[in-house]
Each structure stands twice: as C-alpha cells, then as structure tokens.
Amino acid sequence: MAKITFITVDGTRYDVTADSASTVMEAAIRNGVPGIEAECGGACACATCHVYVDEAWREATGEPQPMEEDMLDFAYDVRPGSRLSCQIRVTDALDGLVVRVPERQA
Amino acid sequence: MLTNLVETDVVIIGAGPCGLFAVFELGLLDLKCHLVDILDRPGGQCTELYPEKPIYDIPAWPEISAQTLVDKLMEQIRPFGPEFHFGEMVTELERTEEGFRLRTDGGTTFRCKVVVIAAGGGSFQPKRPPIPGIEAYEGKSVVYSVRRMEDFRGEDLLIVGGGDSALDWTLNLQPLARSLTLVHRRPEFRASPDSVKKMFALRDAGEIAFEQGQVAAVKGEGGQLEAAILKTPEGEREIPCTRMLPFFGLTMKLGPVAEWGLDLHENLIAVDTEKFQTSEPGIFAIGDINWYPGKLKLILSGFHEAALMAQAAKRIVSPGERIVFQYTTSSSALQKKLGVL
Known part of the structure; x- marks a missing residue:
C-alpha cells in the first residue's frame, strides 16, 4: 500500500491510496483523478496518462x-x-509519492 | 485509379479478433467473406497496439499473447478462404436492390448481401499533435500524410517526429522543399538506424536543420502557417515555416461509419441482442464498436455476437433455406467444411 498525491494544473491535490503491484495510472482512474485519460488501458500504447x-x-x-x-x-x-x-508500478517504497498532472494529454 | 469489383456474400469491416472469428461462424453456414482493414495485417488492436501482451480471459486459454490469439484465429478460419483487403478503408456504403455496394479509398468496390462492422475502436488514423490551435491550419498548411510530393515544392517545411515516417519524409522531401527542419524531442530516434544516419549526413551538409525540442505553439493567419514556436533545452525558438507534417502516431476514430445513417449510442453502433443487427437491416455490428444494454468490451463477447449474427446473416443470404443447428464435434457436414473429414 502506498499513499499517492496527484496535483492537477489548478493546484488541487488528490490523495489516494494504491495497492502494491497496481500502477499509478490505475490509482488515478479508480479515484477519478481528472486529467489522466489512459485511453489504451495501460498497454503503453498511447500517451494519455502522462x-x-x-x-x-x-x-x-x-x-x-x-x-x-x-x-x-x-x-x-x-x-x-x-x-x-501506467508504467510506474506501486511499491511500499513509493509511499508518499507526489506526481503532477500536465495541462493536457496527447 | 484502378477499380476492382468484388462480389461476395459478406463484407466484414475490420480484421481484428471479432472480424476474424466472424469468418468462422459465417463459413460454417457456407457464407463467403471478404475483410477490409486500414492496417496492413490482421489482428486490429491486438497486433497493432500490444502484440506481446498476455490476455487472461480467453476461455480455455489461461494465458495467450495477443499475437498468438490472432495467429490461432487465422489458422482456425483458413478452411473458409477469407480474402483480405489491407491498407484500405471503406468510405461509402449504399443500399442496392440486391444488398449493398461499398467503396474503399483504395478503389475497391464490393457488391454483397450482408455487411458486418467489426471495426473495434474505429479506424486507425494519424493523431493530432497536442499543439493548441493547430486545428485551424489542418488540411491547408498542416497535413498528416503526403499525397503528392509536389505539394511541398518550394515550401519551408517543418517535420515533427522521431519515427520512420518523419525520417523517411525528411529524406524524400528535402530535394523539393525550399528549406526543411526536422524537430524531435530527444536525440534518440525510433526510426531505422540507416535513415537516421542519412538524416544527420544531410544536416552536416547544411541541407536540412535538426532541432531538438517540442512544438509548443504555431503562428499564422487564415490557416496559412508562418512559424512554429519550439521549446528546446536552451529555451524558446521561433522557426519560420509554411508547411508542417506532424507524425504523432495513430489514434482510433469512428470515421466514415458515423455517416452511414446508423443509430448511434455515444459514438458506438446500437444493435439488438438477438442478431446484433444495426438500425439498418442487413448491416450488423459486433465487437467493441457496438452497444446494447449490458455490453462489455471483451473479445469473448464479440465471439458470441459473431455466432448469433451469422445465423441472421444466413437468413438474409439464403432466404427460405432451413438452418440446421449442428456441432462441429459431431456433424460430418461441418467437419467436411473444416477439412478434417
């Protein structure tokens, strides 16, 4: 388990918890973090979970x-x-991780 | 353009897993299929986006790679001799007295009784780069493919990207363009090493410019591009240009299918759950592109849809003929069709 903070362009913070072995993208989608689209579902085949x-x-x-x-x-x-x-795998070592959501996705 | 006329029972739009399995179910009922796909090989998203990825929810296959699934489907449908038309997109569909007439952008015309749309997420088309306001220039000074090289003669050309398309067009259009600048985010390329070497040789000879950076904005008036603003490691730079060719990969769009007058539900084709027929009799939709209450976008759902669709398609192609339900395990008639008896 790890706590992850997403900060969107307007400065809003979304604190979510993610299971180990899930991905940071999955944590965003499950918790409805705006600005993470993940069009391809995690296949590393688009660039919409940047x-x-x-x-x-x-x-x-x-x-x-x-x-x-x-x-x-x-x-x-x-x-x-x-x-x-989608390519960042959650581990206990990432507890407290902070990522920022870009202005737009591709 | 050469036109090629094809007559068949069924045209399947899309050669992904569901389109391929439809050949099997239709084949058991003696229906002959032609498949059209904008990609250059079978498999759709499975082979285009994630060939190496394992799939875990195909019945009886605890784990199978997307490419293996497609290979197995191709093997399974071989007895039915499906014919493929790759690199083409169906652009027109019209009803005729006998059924339907379809035309592709590759000059093929089909006459058929039944149409099956198995186009998944839609057709793969060039992706619009994430540059604010670029829409205003599209078609005029920003284009995503080269139809006629002559269109670039004497222009100040900006090519954006680091794959084979970007590199190939840099090499091919350099002799025609007045100036050519290639822009790529980083010094590494996804293109063939030979093309990269040739590009750098042109750069060293002063024939082209290479800029490492990302296009942040475009400038111009009335759809005519004048310059692009680059964000480079050293700061912002303005590059004058009159034409831009961005290569930002492929995305899926519903495309011409949306204009055929079929009932849609949020960009998906509405079908019934008995025949998987659209609002237009004789046109069916299976797989990820269709919608009905409870729809799940799973390959296994598409396979089920293909089986039921085939029964309805058979009734259209051979009206009045009695359809006998048979199992491949025990029916000698089906086993003959499969070439195992």
Missing part, C-alpha cells in the same frame, strides 16, 4: 524504459520527470 514525477521521487520511480520513452514522444510538454503513469 504525469510529472516530483523531483524528490525521481530516483525511487526510476527512468522510463525505451518503449515508454518512444511513447512519450507523442505527449504534450514533456519535461524532466515526465513518465507514463
């Missing part, structure tokens, strides 16, 4: 895999810390 991982958490969440990097080419306003949230 988030910015808070700087303090980048080491814990790790770097995107090549396939995710490729898909990030299609996202809007990619920055350092950009990830597809």
